[in-house]
Amino acid sequence: MPVQVGDVAPDFTLTSQTGASVSLKDFRGNKAVVLYFYPKDDTPGCTAEACAFRDSYTIFQETGAEVIGVSADSPQDHQNFINKYNLPFTLLSDKGNKVRQLYGVPATLWILPGRVTYVIDKDGVVRHIFDSMLDFKAHVDEALKTLRSLPTP
Numbered sequence: 315m316p317v318q319v320g321d322v323a324p325d326f327t328l329t330s331q332t333g334a335s336v337s338l339k340d341f342r343g344n345k346a347v348v349l350y351f352y353p354k355d356d357t358p359g360c361t362a363e364a365c366a367f368r369d370s371y372t373i374f375q376e377t378g379a380e381v382i383g384v385s386a387d388s389p390q391d392h393q394n395f396i397n398k399y400n401l402p403f404t405l406l407s408d409k410g411n412k413v414r415q416l417y418g419v420p421a422t423l424w425i426l427p428g429r430v431t432y433v434i435d436k437d438g439v440v441r442h443i444f445d446s447m448l449d450f451k452a453h454v455d456e457a458l459k460t461l462r463s464l465p466t467p
Contacts, residue, residue: 316418319443323349323434326413328384328406331392336382336406342438346379346464348457350431351419355387355395355405363429363450364401370454371402377461378436384408386427422447429453433460 317324327337341347350367352360367374367381374381381403387395392405408414411427420428431453433442442460446452 316420317416317432317440317443319440321440322438323347323432323440324413324416326416328408328413329389330407331389331396331405333389336404338434338438341380341434341436343436346377346436346461347434348374348379348381348431348461349384349434350381350429350453350457351384351408351414351417351427352429353427354385355391356398359429359448359450360385361395361399363453364395365399366451366454367403368399368401370458373458374461377458379433379457379461380404382406384413386411386414420445431457433457435464 325339327335330336383405386408389407419430422428429447430445432440435441444456
């Protein structure tokens with residue numbers, strides 16, 4: 315069953331662009347997380363989305379959130395993508411799409427990995443889910459709107 319708003323976000327550990335292991339639980343109690351799943355590095359839509367997150371990254375930090383992108387690309391592909399577009403956030407390699415399946419991220423046209431963003435509060439609860447293959451900037455706008463609506467400690 316796909317992850318729903320109000321669920322505790324399933325924990326996972328994946329490899330980042332630097333080869334480091336990153337676990338969702340590492341952020342619990344410290345920061346909200348904007349976890350966005352996207353199809354593939356360095357493709358037009360995914361580049362537009364990543365650059366939109368990049369351009370608003372300081373605003374995400376000001377709201378106390380970390381942005382994390384997830385796709386099946388290799389850590390080296392992620393590092394190349396980060397270098398090419400000066401992305402300031404972590405990209406995780408979900409080889410085999412196990413975490414994508416854990417979250418229930420749907421495929422588009424049954425073949426393309428979907429584009430879904432989850433806003434997870436600092437207690438690990440999913441507060442918002444946004445699913446759109448084509449409205450790249452809306453992923454950023456929806457995430458920021460949700461983060462701004464969360465109670466501040």
